[in-house]
Amino acid sequence: MGSVLDRVESALEHALPRPDVAPAGLHDGMRYAVLGGGKRVRPLLTFAAGDIAGALPERLELAACAVECIHAYSLVHDDMPCMDDDVLRRGKPTVHVEFDEATALLVGDALQSLAFQMLVGAPVADDAATQVEMVRILAAASGSRGMAGGQAIDLANVGVMSISLPELEMMHIHKTGALIRAAVALGARCAGGLSPADLERLDSYAKCVGLAFQVVDDILDAEGTTASLGKTAGKDAAQNKPTYVTLMGADRAKEFAAQLRAEAHAAIAPFGTRGLRLGQLADFIVLRKF
Amino acid sequence: MGSVLDRVESALEHALPRPDVAPAGLHDGMRYAVLGGGKRVRPLLTFAAGDIAGALPERLELAACAVECIHAYSLVHDDMPCMDDDVLRRGKPTVHVEFDEATALLVGDALQSLAFQMLVGAPVADDAATQVEMVRILAAASGSRGMAGGQAIDLANVGVMSISLPELEMMHIHKTGALIRAAVALGARCAGGLSPADLERLDSYAKCVGLAFQVVDDILDAEGTTASLGKTAGKDAAQNKPTYVTLMGADRAKEFAAQLRAEAHAAIAPFGTRGLRLGQLADFIVLRKF
Numbered sequence: 001m002g003s004v005l006d007r008v009e010s011a012l013e014h015a016l017p018r019p020d021v022a023p024a025g026l027h028d029g030m031r032y033a034v035l036g037g038g039k040r041v042r043p044l045l046t047f048a049a050g051d052i053a054g055a056l057p058e059r060l061e062l063a064a065c066a067v068e069c070i071h072a073y074s075l076v077h078d079d080m081p082c083m084d085d086d087v088l089r090r091g092k093p094t095v096h097v098e099f100d101e102a103t104a105l106l107v108g109d110a111l112q113s114l115a116f117q118m119l120v121g122a123p124v125a126d127d128a129a130t131q132v133e134m135v136r137i138l139a140a141a142s143g144s145r146g147m148a149g150g151q152a153i154d155l156a157n158v159g160v161m162s163i164s165l166p167e168l169e170m171m172h173i174h175k176t177g178a179l180i181r182a183a184v185a186l187g188a189r190c191a192g193g194l195s196p197a198d199l200e201r202l203d204s205y206a207k208c209v210g211l212a213f214q215v216v217d218d219i220l221d222a223e224g225t226t227a228s229l230g231k232t233a234g235k236d237a238a239q240n241k242p243t244y245v246t247l248m249g250a251d252r253a254k255e256f257a258a259q260l261r262a263e264a265h266a267a268i269a270p271f272g273t274r275g276l277r278l279g280q281l282a283d284f285i286v287l288r289k290f
Numbered sequence: 291m292g293s294v295l296d297r298v299e300s301a302l303e304h305a306l307p308r309p310d311v312a313p314a315g316l317h318d319g320m321r322y323a324v325l326g327g328g329k330r331v332r333p334l335l336t337f338a339a340g341d342i343a344g345a346l347p348e349r350l351e352l353a354a355c356a357v358e359c360i361h362a363y364s365l366v367h368d369d370m371p372c373m374d375d376d377v378l379r380r381g382k383p384t385v386h387v388e389f390d391e392a393t394a395l396l397v398g399d400a401l402q403s404l405a406f407q408m409l410v411g412a413p414v415a416d417d418a419a420t421q422v423e424m425v426r427i428l429a430a431a432s433g434s435r436g437m438a439g440g441q442a443i444d445l446a447n448v449g450v451m452s453i454s455l456p457e458l459e460m461m462h463i464h465k466t467g468a469l470i471r472a473a474v475a476l477g478a479r480c481a482g483g484l485s486p487a488d489l490e491r492l493d494s495y496a497k498c499v500g501l502a503f504q505v506v507d508d509i510l511d512a513e514g515t516t517a518s519l520g521k522t523a524g525k526d527a528a529q530n531k532p533t534y535v536t537l538m539g540a541d542r543a544k545e546f547a548a549q550l551r552a553e554a555h556a557a558i559a560p561f562g563t564r565g566l567r568l569g570q571l572a573d574f575i576v577l578r579k580f
Contacts, residue, residue: 109398112402129418131422
């Protein structure tokens with residue numbers, strides 16, 4: 001995982017506009033938001049799925065960076081005062097605190113554009129038709145029926161402790177799940193080797209780890225510390241947000257995460273040893289402490 | 291122009307998520323931001339450029355809607371309290387006033403995603419490689435070296451009355467010009483009929499009308515009324531923003547707009563009568579009163 005992480009960091013560093021290029025303030029903010037922090041779970045998933053497809057690392061870098069830019073933009077906007085109003089992210093002041101709100105708004109906007117630029121600036125797939133499909137996947141995962149829609153549902157739920165588990169799941173399928181599925185789907189399309197059935201298996205895997213990611217996030221928010229997480233702990237309770245922990249209790253939430261981890265492994269079992277990295281990532285997502 | 295406008299309105303109406311589809315609040319806001327207002331200058335330019343290429347209206351609709359969604363998202367974010375803090379747009383309360391700030395933020399974010407979805411949801415060009423190029427054009431025009439970058443430069447200039455004309459022009463080339471050029475470039479690529487020289491001519495035209503658009507905006511902001519504009523008049527002066535009027539005076543700004551109009555006409559003269567609509571749009575952009 002280490003060498004892939006290094007590769008992703010250096011690809012992001014290279015793909016982001018240089019801080020000495022105008023408008024410097026905006027480019028500074030974009031680099032601040034993306035570089036030097038984060039677990040890079042989505043890029044790692046893109047690389048692991050690409051491994052199975054036999055994709056070239058140069059292509060996977062672009063796809064992974066695109067997904068990470070969408071993720072980073074969503075964090076910048078999500079932390080703003082009109083949303084979660086948070087001051088700490090990845091152990092650093094959030095963008096609107098370090099810069100200002102207007103810069104944070106534009107940093108997020110420009111990172112979204114940059115994500116799409118990354119997918120079309122060079123060949124990321126065997127043919128242009130697949131590249132078009134990859135843009136379609138990322139745009140749908142980011143939009144109102146994907147991540148942005150999940151954020152909207154999340155906001156509407158603040159203070160509403162009475163939502164049902166299926167409603168909570170629906171929110172997370174959009175808010176976190178859509179982009180995690182996209183990370184896997186894009187990696188898998190960077191080379192043409194996979195059958196529709198293989199793509200289906202990878203998508204089942206991605207659905208499980210996407211949901212597991214959120215369940216574990218909820219557990220960590222309830223049980224972790226701000227220092228260990230690098231972001232404000234206990235935020236969900238403070239904001240009266242419904243979570244897997246509030247709806248199921250911590251023990252059942254942990255069982256649920258374990259079950260999702262097992263389902264993720266089962267989905268990729270047919271790939272045998274080729275699925276090793278994906279399996280390790282499922283383990284990491286469920287067992288992580290931050 | 292009337293029938294194209296009707297076509298664009300109905301395409302936007304159709305392409306935006308229905309308000310009864312969840313998340314309803316977000317979809318409501320997206321429709322509010324885009325529908326029922328606006329001069330639709332960019333979609334009209336897309337159609338007029340597509341006319342020259344002999345493009346199918348179904349394709350032009352998608353390209354035009356994509357550009358208009360980017361434009362609409364930029365207005366929603368630009369009006370927010372941390373940016374221009376404006377309460378009136380297209381004769382209606384701005385999105386953050388009608389809904390709330392969080393919704394405005396997400397509406398803008400989701401509209402940007404939707405714009406890219408529109409470019410890849412159906413064939414908008416003769417081949418997938420051109421479609422990839424169209425995504426590249428729109429993403430670059432929207433990002434930190436395009437529209438979002440222009441906004442950042444604009445913000446940095448508030449209260450700075452001493453900037454030079456070239457600096458002002460650089461800001462507008464990004465803030466307004468980039469997306470207007472993209473509107474023309476996308477329309478021209480919806481069919482494969484144009485030579486590189488033709489595309490170059492259209493781009494020269496687009497640069498002139500893009501700049502003229504802003505010069506005239508500055509004149510109208512200084513001389514128009516809130517009622518005639520449908521947005522707050524006199525805003526530039528109130529915010530101490532440098533404009534063509536403050537830097538050149540109103541008379542020279544008007545001469546400059548007339549000159550750009552003439553240059554736009556000259557650029558498309560080789561197209562003869564096929565360029566009729568583009569010529570009419572250049573006239574409209576310079577002679578409009580709102």
